[in-house]
Amino acid sequence: MKVLVTGGSGYVGRVLCRRLLPGHELHVLDSFRFGRSRFAAEEAAGARVHACDLGEAQAVSDCLGRVAPDAVIHLAAVHYIPECEADPRRALATNVTGTVNLLSACPAGSRVIVMSSAAVYEPSERPHRESDPTVQQPVDMYGLTKLHCESYTRYFARERDFSALLVRLFNVVGPGETNPHLVPEIVAQALTGKNTLALGNITPKRDFIHVEDVAEGLDRLLLAPTVARREAAVLNLGTGRSHSVEELVAMLAAIAGRDISIETDPARVRAVDRPHLCADTTQLEHALGWKPTRSLADAILDLWKSRDLPTSLLERYAENFPEPE
Structure with missing residues (x-):
């Protein structure tokens, strides 16, 4: 085709x-x-x-x-x-x-x-x-x-x-993002060794798909x-499952092997942000006999290992990243 x-x-x-x-x-x-x-x-x-x-x-x-x-x-x-x-x-x-x-x-x-x-x-x-x-x-x-x-x-x-x-x-989450959305932002900050992440809106829940x-x-x-x-x-x-920022950071902490906390940075807070977003995947599963299989934790781990982050975040944080193992 x-x-x-x-x-x-x-x-x-x-x-x-x-x-x-x-x-x-x-x-x-x-x-x-x-x-x-x-x-x-x-x-x-x-x-x-x-x-x-x-x-x-x-x-x-x-x-x-x-x-x-x-x-x-x-x-x-x-x-x-x-x-x-x-x-x-x-x-x-x-x-x-x-x-x-x-x-x-x-x-x-x-x-x-x-x-x-x-x-x-x-x-x-x-x-x-x-x-x-x-x-x-x-x-x-x-x-x-x-x-x-x-x-x-x-x-x-x-x-x-x-x-x-x-x-x-x-x-969408995982390696290769071109814009500084939430997940690449927290991974980039964590890669610098920070144990307290400066984030904006932390209460919304989202349906993250790899x-x-x-x-x-x-x-x-x-x-x-x-x-x-x-x-x-x-x-x-989507996946039909939603996760909060707190859950996301907990997954990242488990991957990084250390405690990570959150502080709200007023400069990062969006004036407009919906509180909850989750897909009903019934029609998708009916049309394809398929549903997404990769988890949010999988996406965070893949991004953590690859360091395939937006250019803007690499320019801001990469000089403080540790050497890859």
Whole structure:
């Protein structure tokens, strides 16, 4: 199958592309905001790479016209919530306008998987279901952009005659993150030898899913006969389990082999943050006969061992890391 992945050099994209390379003709469309060096030379040689900004409508149209993909997996986005809040125009330009540019160029008959987000859901104490009537209640700029993307995906699936799958992704963790989210932040601080971590919001609970499970789920969805042409379906991609920051730090302490405590840093506290986020995975398990198998502790351990952290955190902390064992 000829598969085009947008954002293929990003966090989820890099792991997904490594899974897809052996069995597909892989095309990567990316602006390479985080650099080309994220792929090993042999990996880069196996994929057809298209340097392209989704904001350039004609360039996107020309690229998809040349490639004529059987399937498109759309991962590219500004997904770091503080960045979206600080620069909403950029978030809109990339997440909404960029998505429209892509969808309007997708070939008829193709399968299109669009990454949405759990951020489209209204805050709730119970697991979020795809059919929740309160879905259209995002509390931040990122969630608003993803909600718009869902509407445009449904529209273009009808107009362009392709099948679409909207994947509402929960909190991704593990090696290779490109933004300083919570888990890489606490691992980076702990690697410096700190026993007291300075964090922001510490009371929310999140559904953390290993990046390898995300890639495996998307790989399976690529071939699953779940959606008819001109239609768009929705699936959650999470674990169905949520964890607090305290639980997360306790797992890290067990891995590090020492006591680690938390102190709240007012400068890191987000003004907008939902208290609880957890996926109902019933539809995912029904569609694939599969569910994520890796735990949050697995993801923390993998990140601890690999030190594959965002560049911004490496620049801040890496000089204080101990030598690898």
